[in-house]
Amino acid sequence: SRLPAPGSSSPCTCRRGSGTRGPGPEPAFFPRNSASSQAFIGPKASNSGTRKSLRCRHPLSLNIRRHPHFRGLFNLSTPVLLSWPLFTQELWDSLSQHKAPYGWQGLSRQAITSTLRLLNGSESTELFTGSREPRPHCIRCAVVGNGGILNGSRQGRNIDAHDYVFRLNGAVIKGFEDDVGTKTSFYGFTVNTMKNSLISYWTLGFTSVPQGQDLHYIFIPSDIRDYVMLRSAILGVRVPEGPDKGDRPWTYFGPEASASKFKLLHPDFISYLTERFLKSKLINTTFGDLYMPSTGALMLLTALHTCDQVSAYGFITRNYWKFSDHYFERIKKPLIFYANHDLSLEATLWRDLHKAGILWLYQR
Ligand SMILES: *[C@@H]1O[C@H](CO)[C@@H](O)[C@H](O)[C@H]1NC(C)=O
Numbered sequence: 001s002r003l004p005a006p007g008s009s010s011p012c013t014c015r016r017g018s019g020t021r022g023p024g025p026e027p028a029f030f031p032r033n034s035a036s037s038q039a040f041i042g043p044k045a046s047n048s049g050t051r052k053s054l055r056c057r058h059p060l061s062l063n064i065r066r067h068p069h070f071r072g073l074f075n076l077s078t079p080v081l082l083s084w085p086l087f088t089q090e091l092w093d094s095l096s097q098h099k100a101p102y103g104w105q106g107l108s109r110q111a112i113t114s115t116l117r118l119l120n121g122s123e124s125t126e127l128f129t130g131s132r133e134p135r136p137h138c139i140r141c142a143v144v145g146n147g148g149i150l151n152g153s154r155q156g157r158n159i160d161a162h163d164y165v166f167r168l169n170g171a172v173i174k175g176f177e178d179d180v181g182t183k184t185s186f187y188g189f190t191v192n193t194m195k196n197s198l199i200s201y202w203t204l205g206f207t208s209v210p211q212g213q214d215l216h217y218i219f220i221p222s223d224i225r226d227y228v229m230l231r232s233a234i235l236g237v238r239v240p241e242g243p244d245k246g247d248r249p250w251t252y253f254g255p256e257a258s259a260s261k262f263k264l265l266h267p268d269f270i271s272y273l274t275e276r277f278l279k280s281k282l283i284n285t286t287f288g289d290l291y292m293p294s295t296g297a298l299m300l301l302t303a304l305h306t307c308d309q310v311s312a313y314g315f316i317t318r319n320y321w322k323f324s325d326h327y328f329e330r331i332k333k334p335l336i337f338y339a340n341h342d343l344s345l346e347a348t349l350w351r352d353l354h355k356a357g358i359l360w361l362y363q364r
């Protein structure tokens, strides 16, 4: 069982009160005055713990329902992933009206359908399938952004104690295990951000994307490139066309070429997130067409729509200026605010979701 023993340094206990770093206000989903994980995860669990008996006492859905603002934004029934069973003429017509990442305007129908056709199994419609049986009743997820706040954080064990760990882009692990952990269940990216991360952070240790048997990849469809790479990865062939022509997907994702290894975010889900949670003023500027939520934001919001409890590590906080852009930099670099993302808006969202007890944001 991966359930931490009561009183151990599970993320659900040590981050509360007893933590050495700025305790701050308690997240609303933790019962006050409780000092052990028992209060959080339910009845006393033996170390050999049968997960089956454990329930989620404080699912984030409860705090969403109780919140006057967020209950109007979240729709936990919105499909998160796109797979072949969802493809219809109606979907084609509707998504053809929107540019990527929100749709397929200007993209070849053949390129889209030849990719989606491969996503025809149950593992393509759901994030949590397959290897983990029985499915935990309370799915606890950590989403690990790459923010400098993680440098020296010693949060690795807490991160790894979650059922699933999401990482993204230049997620350097080697050499930073104590701070960021080692477990990766999902790696999220666009082909553009993945390849840029390999180029930009190679000398800082990001020499390959995380790989592993229990690891799944979440493609963000920001361009036709993503569909073409996804198809090639599933088929185990070189990329046949476009800017990535000749790329060997297995050099990125490892030798296992199968549809169950790869997930695709639904363009409608990205629209829904942008519209409801991250509707930036940048949309009305010259950069409007470039704007989209950051990869980290998309992964954190994906987790919020699929997990029962979510902890966010390495995401932007109010005091971001104290930390380097990324945890793996050797010399402190200020955080860069690119025109295609709205990190201020994202920072406000994480702060408000934390206050509402819908997620727990690592801060120091
Ligand atoms: C939530 O999303 C589902 C699936 O897209 C939709 O059928 C439903 O009407 C939505 N609910 C609300 C309240 O918008």
Ligand SMILES: *[C@@H]1O[C@H](CO)[C@@H](O)[C@H](O)[C@H]1NC(C)=O
Residues within 6 Å of the ligand: 084, 117, 120
């Ligand atoms: C997808 O799966 C369904 C149900 O198993 C099957 O009827 C259909 O032929 C499959 N489609 C493709 C394109 O493989």
Ligand SMILES: *[C@@H]1O[C@H](CO)[C@@H](O)[C@H](O)[C@H]1NC(C)=O
Residues within 6 Å of the ligand: 279, 280, 281, 282, 283, 284
């Ligand atoms: C963009 O401008 C339009 C028209 O002025 C306005 O209605 C809309 O609210 C603006 N959107 C954002 C996100 O600021």
Ligand SMILES: *[C@@H]1O[C@H](CO)[C@@H](O)[C@H](O)[C@H]1NC(C)=O
Residues within 6 Å of the ligand: 148, 151, 152, 323, 324, 328, 329, 330, 331, 332, 333
């Ligand atoms: C990382 O943290 C150490 C101390 O914990 C500090 O000396 C170093 O400057 C930090 N690195 C960056 C890039 O901020």
